[in-house]
Amino acid sequence: MAPAWEHGDALTSRNRRARRITLADMWSDELVRARLHVVTGKGGTGKTTVAAALAVALATGGRKTLLVEVEGRQGIAHVFDVPPLPYEERRIAVAPGGGEVRALAVDAEEALLEYFALFYNLGFAGRTLRRMGAIEFATTLAPGLRDVLLTGKVKEATMRARDGIHSYDAVVLDAPPTGRVVKFLDVTRAMADLAKVGPIHSQSKGVVRLLHSADTAVHVVTLLEDLPVAETLETVAELDRADLRPGAVLINRARPSRLPERWATTGTDPAGSTNGQVDADRVRAGLLAAGLDLDSAVVNGLVTETVEHAMRVHAERQARARLADAGMPLIELPDLTDIGGDGVDLGGIYELSDVLREQGVR
């Protein structure tokens, strides 16, 4: 596993740098208290996969969670290998210890029609308007409207309660990618584009309250590569500025370093590394010392592979250090490709969920 990192309170930027905590504490008390877990990250880093695993982890032990997607891509159905989800909360998985995960694919057009049905008595004509593209048009005209409708639905599910008991112990949102997420969550700004009265406007105040409260945490999924790490750091800063609360950084697809610690750190200066002189000689010597009978082409090949591996490990270590500087809890999830073949199957989701639990997620 990774070296010890610097951590602090997850949710206030001021305190973040303060203390060192152990692996099992990675999921701070603030995160335990959060009820809405927003999962973002650069495109393709594993938002949907990690959100699914998080929903299972949070449902473990007899709890009930809702996994929500908002981009109309049916990513959840794909991960759980079920037919496309309707705009309706459906049970999609069970969690260890009697928990239950439900799923919902929110659709902005449906949500808008829901409003119309509710407030304008627009009945079935709404379907026709939809077919004509009128609804899509309206949500295109005001992209803010789409976001407000989507977050509105998420808020409704998060706050829904009967007899003072919440319907869901936690809601996990598979959110838009890092480039768009802050705008997506910045309902106040979106509302500035819309009419100052009416049902959507009054509901949005509650949405703003929820998103900026301690009930909400925004987690960022990343890979240990330059671009996703840079986007993660930018997003955390952007979240802070927008007064939204960054939760944990979830390092996805982490791969083990095969090299003993002291070998991995030498001779990997990116500038002079393509020939990898320093490492190469050591590796060669190591292979010879082991008394292996390998021809020279094989030895050369092994040396090059080792140098490349060392460079990757080194780059990943630097990436991890940059993330640690942001002072957020870091959670690491293994790359499962080695086990599954390609992509993550349902078993993989449970496996990732276990790894999350091991790191304190509850």
Place this chain on the structure above:
Amino acid sequence: MSPETSAPPSFDIDELLTNRTTRVVVCCGAGGVGKTTTAAALALRAAEQGRSVVVLTIDPARRLAQSMGLRELTNHPRRVTPTKEIDLAGGAMHAMMLDMRRTFDEMVQAHASPQRAAQIMANPFYQAISSSFSGTQEYMAMEKLGQLVSVDQWDLIVVDTPPSRSALDFLDAPQRLSSFLDGRMIRLLSAPARAGSWGVRRLVGASFGLFSRAISTILGGQMLADASAFVQAFDTMFGGFRERATATYELLRAPGTAFVVVATPEADAVREAVYFVDRLATESMPLAGLVLNRTHPVLANLPAARAETVAETLQRSGNAPLAAAVLRLHADRVALAGRERRLLARFRRAHPAVAVVTVPALAVDVHDLPALRQIGCLLANRNTPPGIDSLSQIQD
């Protein structure tokens, strides 16, 4: 690389680049697979082969842009000054970074009187769609391509495509924007009484009025008013606008155009590549081949099982930890390369006739000219540095 009839065709990049009839090369693929890198590397290689080439990049990584001498969005190509070790031998390379807002403005200016253009550009609704509408970037990339072609100053144009989840967006988004702009819906919503399109009214009857009232209570009257003013001002130039977009789209089917599809050896990216190749076929757009980028070929001809066994023995003896580690990571690599080969096989089953070239992952990101050049060599399967040559043999 034996040209056996049964062997899958290999992608001859140099033939593509040096063939004088190739005028436009479009690099497409899913998000993050290496479209921009490939576009820049192809342009550099073409210039090295003596062509006068311009590359239109979209949202390049900052360091890559800087290496081509681009520090900001430049809507007009700049000449790339090669570093010492690169010999452009009579060719020339120009590069630019698409500025979509400026391209849109210029298009408006070209189609409307100065007064009307100013009016359109001041409209808040125009400002919103020209800077943030999804699809604007694709539309403007096409528009810019059309301009570069009509200027006729380069003998080869290499085009990068916008970052997007799906490669298909490049072909579909302009159409979406265009039908949005044609204003039918805006007119209906902003003046349903006057629009008089009883075709529609008959369909939904009185509820359309209700709908448009509902929409305007939600969006606010101002937004619809702005939209409507925009449509009125835009109306006169829309014909020209659409004609132009259609012409550019046609250009993608023209004989001198070639698509290069880029994918990484990941299930999602390969699936996208399969869809995109299908689509090109449906549209009768010419596909040059697939670049499978960032592969991890095996560099040492040693079976994984043997490596594992020896590693095991060494580990038990405990006196050669480094050698054991090296053998273990070799076994990992063999497994990875095997997975990548299976993904490639999946693509080949779907499209057996498509030429493919694989480009190994460099150990560091590609953000200077020498690295671009190296990618160019790998693309062309030529003059690769020692070590890499041997691996491409093992791989196939």
